[in-house]
Amino acid sequence: MPNWAFSKVTISGDYETVTEIKNRLATPYASPYNPEEMKQGVFLLWNIIKPNNLEAYLGKEQKAFDEIINADPELAKLKEPEPNSPDLESIMDKVIREMATSDNWYEWNCRNWGTKWEIGNKAILEYELPSYHADDSTHLELGYRMESAWAPPYEAINKLAEQYPDITINLSSIDESDCWAMSAQWIDGKMFYEQDEDITHNFGMDLRGYCNLECCNEYE
Secondary structure: OOOOOEEEEEEEEHHHHHHHHHHHHOOEOOOOOOOOEEEOOOOOHHOOOOOOOOOHHHOOOHHHHHHHHHHHHHHOOOOOOOOOOOHHHHHHHHHHHHHOOOOOOOHHHHHHHOOOOOOOOEEEEEEEEEEEEEOOOOOEEEEEEEEEEEOOHHHHHHHHHHHHOEEEEEEEOOOOOOEEEEOOOOOOEEEEEEEOOOOOOOHHHHHHHOOOOOOOOOOO
């Protein structure tokens, strides 16, 4: 199982645009693994960016290729491992190459969403806060809380900011074991800042509801 990242995301901008985003993020969609199963949630990454090659995403292309190779004895020999085990550098080169280019679900999700899995029911819409401006315009801020595998859905949020350049997005996140904490903001469709955050009692309590530090840990 992965370490979980606990995040708070706020989206703010003119009322109509933010309402459109809210409805879009919460639109159910048919699971690519089982079309009869509808994926539900208030912050669905699939609705921000989804794969355009489902055969590769589901591993069907690789499975079909392997079946062709295995059916031919001469080609099958090419899959036999070399006498000497590959060195660590070769293994890492392969991992980096696949992470950068593969459209299989894991590599695609990490590259395009920034996290291993869809958010699904691990997100809640905590609040909707309308505000009224002197020019008679109405703005809306949405506040989400979510849990995601290994990391926040950073890449998906970056893509959402590009798609709606008139909104502001804020992200704060910390992992379950205090390995890291960060925050970021997007304005005008671009990254305004991204920075590491100090892991403090208040930061952990705000995002996770618990603290791992000595002040709250009887085992120190």
